[in-house]
Amino acid sequence: MRRRGLYALVASALVVAMLGSASLAAAKVHRLFEPAPERVPTGLQVDEDEWSVTPSRVTVAADPTGQVNFSIFNRGEDDHDFAVLDAQGQVRKIDLGPGARGDLAAALAPGQNKIWCNLPGHEALGMVGYITVVDQYDAVYAAWEAEIERMLGRAQ
Ligand SMILES: [Cu+2]
CATH class of the missing domain: 2.60.40.420 (Cupredoxins -  blue copper proteins)
Structure with a gap:
């Protein structure tokens, strides 16, 4: 599970690098962590x-x-x-x-x-x-990964 956190970190850094605009990148990275992905109802x-x-x-x-x-x-x-x-x-x-x-x-x-x-x-x-x-846990991280993929796709 620690590898997933690393993946999120590396992807975040990629997004920052690709967007070029520091403030826009900061806003987008911020969105990664807050609000948190919706939790599955219990x-x-x-x-x-x-x-x-x-x-x-x-x-x-x-x-x-x-x-x-x-x-x-x-x-x-x-x-x-x-x-x-x-x-x-x-x-x-x-x-x-x-x-x-x-x-x-x-x-x-x-x-x-x-x-x-x-x-x-x-x-x-x-x-x-x-x-x-x-x-x-898996569901929340899957949502994070999907969001990262979406952001990377938009940034290209
Ligand atoms: Cu019955």
Whole structure:
């Protein structure tokens, strides 16, 4: 990861050299570091209904405690639950009566994660969805690198 920081530093120096105008370059380099690239949200809302499970966003990252935070709303007329597999492969779930809201925090494996209603037959009826868990650090540095590439492209 230290190499990425070095890359950012070298790229910044390149931008300064290529732009020629010190003040303009300073402004552009400043933009590299402030504001910081947007962080990936660490929580999401999930709507459940007959028969769907709908996440408010599909890409999330763990919070500083290592957990993804779900806020679930059963908008349906029947009982449902909300289930997700944690990083240890254990089912984590919360029961939700009609109109009920609930929160669940779980440490999830990176990559695609299934979220579903674990009541018998409900998944087969459509109560299933997917989210993708990304690494916050990698995502922020990817955004930085993309910004550097964009700036270098503009400077040429
Ligand atoms: Cu259900």
